[in-house]
Amino acid sequence: MRSTVRSWLKLPKDTSIAFFHAKAIDGGLSLPLPEHKISLMKQAKTARMAMSPDPVVCAMLETPATHKVLRAKQTSLNGTVVATRQGLRSVLAQQLHSLCDERGLATAPQVPAQNQWVTSGDMTLNGHTYIGAIKIRGNLVATAYQPHTDIRCNCCGNSESLGHILQTCPRTYASCIARHDKIVDQVRSGAERIGYGIRREPAIQTPAGIRKPDLVLVRDGDLTILDITIVAHNADLDKAHHDKSIMTSLPLESGPNHATSLGALPLRL
Numbered sequence: 001m002r003s004t005v006r007s008w009l010k011l012p013k014d015t016s017i018a019f020f021h022a023k024a025i026d027g028g029l030s031l032p033l034p035e036h037k038i039s040l041m042k043q044a045k046t047a048r049m050a051m052s053p054d055p056v057v058c059a060m061l062e063t064p065a066t067h068k069v070l071r072a073k074q075t076s077l078n079g080t081v082v083a084t085r086q087g088l089r090s091v092l093a094q095q096l097h098s099l100c101d102e103r104g105l106a107t108a109p110q111v112p113a114q115n116q117w118v119t120s121g122d123m124t125l126n127g128h129t130y131i132g133a134i135k136i137r138g139n140l141v142a143t144a145y146q147p148h149t150d151i152r153c154n155c156c157g158n159s160e161s162l163g164h165i166l167q168t169c170p171r172t173y174a175s176c177i178a179r180h181d182k183i184v185d186q187v188r189s190g191a192e193r194i195g196y197g198i199r200r201e202p203a204i205q206t207p208a209g210i211r212k213p214d215l216v217l218v219r220d221g222d223l224t225i226l227d228i229t230i231v232a233h234n235a236d237l238d239k240a241h242h243d244k245s246i247m248t249s250l251p252l253e254s255g256p257n258h259a260t261s262l263g264a265l266p267l268r269l
């Protein structure tokens, strides 16, 4: 199954097994792992039967077939004993997130909805785009970087990893800006569709200086300030959010009438 999916998605041969079988919400592809799941299902079913008050069901536990299941060894994955389906999920996620190449996926479960596209069958992505997105998600795009070599970017001289190309190389600077602006545009158009009033990059004078958040959204008297940031795969997302929150915090009055408070600032929506 893995080799077929690897062929369909054009993934490299050294793609980790955990990437195939970890849940999509944990950063994987959610491929089933029947050799472990079937064993766990049998054990769970036998355990439920043992708790039944029905004498017929209890008698079934004495059959040779049930004894065989009860005697079966616990399933284990890479030396870790797995007793439940949740345990199997945890072991796969742990393996995936411990790999250097996929360490950025450790934060994938924090926002479950962002992982839906992997298994939803959403046809808004064509095959080529889907494969590219999967490769970037798993850090599986071929680059000059290799763990035990020191091949340098021929533009800036740093290690040419995917993270370097996507975030810091001067060669892709314009593309990074365009990517950020495209995401801001998508958020803006989505917010407009559901009735938000929008102001893009308003210059707001604050005691700490002028602030220009990407978007200010207002609806029903509530105001939301959005400043979108795209960080490296090894970044601390909570810290990135905290830093942005401080940068864009405004000395507005607390309370429900935020829009009125912002109205004191030079903003027209």
Ligand SMILES: [Zn+2]
Pocket: 153, 154, 155, 156, 157, 158, 164, 168, 169, 170, 171
């Ligand atoms: Zn570079």
